Amino acid sequence: MGITRARELVKHPGAELVCGFDPVPDQFAAAFPKVDIADSVEHIVNAEIDAVFVCTPNRFTPGAVVAALDAGKHVFCEKPPGRTLQDIHDILAAEQRNPGLKLKFGFNHRYHGGIQEAKRIIDTGRLGKILWMRGIYGKSGGKGFESEWRNNKELVGAGILLDQGIHMLDLFRFFCGDFVEVKSMVTTAHWDINVEDNAFALLRDTHGRIAMLHSSSTQWKHRFNLDIYMSEGYLTVNGILSSTRSYGDETISVARKQFDEGFAQGKPREEIIYFDVDPSWELEVGEFIDNVVNDTPVLMGNSEQAMKAMELVFAIYHNDQQFMASPSAPWQP
Amino acid sequence: MTRRMKRVVVSSGLHEADIRPPALMSEFKRLSIQDAADFFADPASLVEVDCPACDSAEREAVFRKQEFLYNRCEECGSVYVSPRPAEATLAEYYANSRASRFRVEHFSRDTAKARRYHLLRSHANWMGQIVDETGNPDARAYADLSTHSPQIFDEIHALEFFSPLYSVSPLVPVTESEAPVTATTLDALSGIGAVSAFEKIEHQFSPFDFLREASGVLAGGGILFFTTRSVTGFDLQVLWDKTPYIFIPEHINLLSIEGMTRLVERCGLELVELSTPGQLDVELVLHAVRQDPSIKLSAFVDYLLHHRDPLAHADFQEFLQKHRLSSHVRVAARKPKE
Numbered sequence: 249m250g251i252t253r254a255r256e257l258v259k260h261p262g263a264e265l266v267c268g269f270d271p272v273p274d275q276f277a278a279a280f281p282k283v284d285i286a287d288s289v290e291h292i293v294n295a296e297i298d299a300v301f302v303c304t305p306n307r308f309t310p311g312a313v314v315a316a317l318d319a320g321k322h323v324f325c326e327k328p329p330g331r332t333l334q335d336i337h338d339i340l341a342a343e344q345r346n347p348g349l350k351l352k353f354g355f356n357h358r359y360h361g362g363i364q365e366a367k368r369i370i371d372t373g374r375l376g377k378i379l380w381m382r383g384i385y386g387k388s389g390g391k392g393f394e395s396e397w398r399n400n401k402e403l404v405g406a407g408i409l410l411d412q413g414i415h416m417l418d419l420f421r422f423f424c425g426d427f428v429e430v431k432s433m434v435t436t437a438h439w440d441i442n443v444e445d446n447a448f449a450l451l452r453d454t455h456g457r458i459a460m461l462h463s464s465s466t467q468w469k470h471r472f473n474l475d476i477y478m479s480e481g482y483l484t485v486n487g488i489l490s491s492t493r494s495y496g497d498e499t500i501s502v503a504r505k506q507f508d509e510g511f512a513q514g515k516p517r518e519e520i521i522y523f524d525v526d527p528s529w530e531l532e533v534g535e536f537i538d539n540v541v542n543d544t545p546v547l548m549g550n551s552e553q554a555m556k557a558m559e560l561v562f563a564i565y566h567n568d569q570q571f572m573a574s575p576s577a578p579w580q581p
Numbered sequence: 582m583t584r585r586m587k588r589v590v591v592s593s594g595l596h597e598a599d600i601r602p603p604a605l606m607s608e609f610k611r612l613s614i615q616d617a618a619d620f621f622a623d624p625a626s627l628v629e630v631d632c633p634a635c636d637s638a639e640r641e642a643v644f645r646k647q648e649f650l651y652n653r654c655e656e657c658g659s660v661y662v663s664p665r666p667a668e669a670t671l672a673e674y675y676a677n678s679r680a681s682r683f684r685v686e687h688f689s690r691d692t693a694k695a696r697r698y699h700l701l702r703s704h705a706n707w708m709g710q711i712v713d714e715t716g717n718p719d720a721r722a723y724a725d726l727s728t729h730s731p732q733i734f735d736e737i738h739a740l741e742f743f744s745p746l747y748s749v750s751p752l753v754p755v756t757e758s759e760a761p762v763t764a765t766t767l768d769a770l771s772g773i774g775a776v777s778a779f780e781k782i783e784h785q786f787s788p789f790d791f792l793r794e795a796s797g798v799l800a801g802g803g804i805l806f807f808t809t810r811s812v813t814g815f816d817l818q819v820l821w822d823k824t825p826y827i828f829i830p831e832h833i834n835l836l837s838i839e840g841m842t843r844l845v846e847r848c849g850l851e852l853v854e855l856s857t858p859g860q861l862d863v864e865l866v867l868h869a870v871r872q873d874p875s876i877k878l879s880a881f882v883d884y885l886l887h888h889r890d891p892l893a894h895a896d897f898q899e900f901l902q903k904h905r906l907s908s909h910v911r912v913a914a915r916k917p918k919e
């Protein structure tokens with residue numbers, strides 16, 4: 249992930265990539281042969297630079313972010329912001345100790361074409377008010393999945409919900425705002441891992457709107473699907489564009505509900521828009537650089553949004569007492 | 582092509598007969614062909630043109646219709662008539678031909694309800710979405726060129742996308758719309774947020790001049806919308822010179838997708854969307870084959886049409902839309918901000 253971010257930095261005319269730290273330095277050096285390689289995080293955060301990108305496994309994230317902020321550096325932090333709620337609270341405390349520094353979290357799904365289009369349509373009000381949402385985000389797993397670092401509880405804190413489902417929760421909040429009630433069931437249904445591989449949740453927001461989440465690592469076929477149903481029509485974002493297209497084409501289907509006399513009910517006129525490129529990385533990094541250079545507020549991926557997404561993740565875990573009593577429950581210090 | 586350009590797939594249960602009832606279409610075609618013979622009889626009045634899309638002079642003759650020669654551009658693949666009636670002669674035709682009167686008095690009015698449901702409502706939503714997404718938020722005026730479905734203004738007005746509303750040189754009186762519309766001329770407008778030209782490109786003497794003039798009234802960031810028919814669409818590729826609804830002078834420019842891209846870029850505009858959301862290609866081929874047994878289909882197309890059910894046809898039509906292979910094209914292009 250760090251290399252993806254670094255590539256965007258290199259492309260941006262307002263940024264200069266000065267230095268990188270990677271536990272596998274050869275990998276970083278191969279990608280950026282002209283960039284210095286530091287021998288520690290401390291070296292980087294104390295260097296003569298303006299900003300740091302923290303793209304580490306969850307265990308190392310809060311320490312690096314707090315160190316960078318306390319060293320007076322602006323920080324872009326990959327999601328999730330740590331393994332526990334305490335991690336995000338520690339980060340927020342560091343942010344408050346260092347007013348004037350920018351802190352942005354990498355919730356890049358907000359910048360995808362389908363999501364941006366959905367947001368635009370919803371904000372116009374032309375399809376009425378949101379009634380409910382349903383999000384499915386699942387990955388296939390695969391050979392060797394059990395031994396991936398993303399399933400090492402000590403390293404990441406929890407399973408698929410914290411790793412990937414947090415994006416869908418952030419999108420729910422992007423469209424609806426705060427959720428105040430949570431019902432959930434969480435399980436390790438298939439893989440021989442000690443973190444969850446499936447999380448199901450029903451969330452209710454402050455206006456009584458319900459969002460339903462399924463986050464899975466037993467999807468077998470990668471899938472991203474977000475339905476947003478409104479009083480006058482619906483939007484469905486299908487697929488999330490990636491370099492390999494493993495989540496399929498990214499599309500948004502849009503339709504108005506159609507009860508007109510003389511036309512088939514239950515089969516409204518629907519438009520499907522295809523998005524051929526993923527601008528999310530470029531837009532997100534570009535926005536962070538604008539935040540730093542022009543002292544603009546962080547509107548997307550700010551610390552409050554990151555904290556609330558984390559609070560939802562852990563509310564979903566804690567609502568299922570059976571899961572919390574199981575060996576798959578989230579890591580605790 | 583612009584990498585961020587959109588592709589769109591549409592399904593609404595549209596059938597050809599909804600918007601082109603056979604009896605009306607047949608009469609309109611008969612009048613058009615007769616009028617063309619009258620208005621364009623003098624060979625000396627015809628003028629040679631280069632490709633109306635990419636301006637290349639390289640071409641090969643591909644077929645004749647009503648004694649007019651259709652050429653295929655060797656650069657972009659667009660198909661166009663050359664030599665063709667001069668601009669003034671075409672204007673005279675559209676002002677005074679029986680076919681033009683028939684279109685206004687019967688065709689447009691008799692199909693108004695279906696057009697409104699299947700076409701105009703979606704046009705209005707489409708334009709609003711694009712303007713919201715990439716338009717100039719300070720320029721909210723809208724103009725439709727040579728309006729022949731004034732109900733487009735009712736749809737736009739109901740959705741409160743644009744204001745004020747203008748109809749440039751309307752073919753059907755704007756009083757047939759209940760929305761507040763002003764009939765005007767192009768040279769009276771400037772700083773417009775959006776301009777639309779539905780099914781106009783195919784019969785312009787010069788699509789380049791037409792789009793340049795239309796985009797000239799746009800504010801920076803304003804959007805030009807147009808729909809037309811592409812020769813790279815399935816029905817035209819299959820039926821080619823036997824396509825029954827292609828006739829002079831309604832269809833003297835049948836641009837390819839590549840040619841349309843070039844044309845928009847030549848006009849100094851940025852493509853926002855180039856989609857082929859047509860729903861009728863398969864149905865048009867089926868109808869054409871039933872009407873004209875002399876049409877020979879390739880073995881695959883023949884098999885697909887006659888040995889697969891409507892669901893397979895619908896899936897195939899969706900494939901055509903998804904990959905910009907339908908003949909019905911819609912384009913949104915933005916005027917750069919200065």
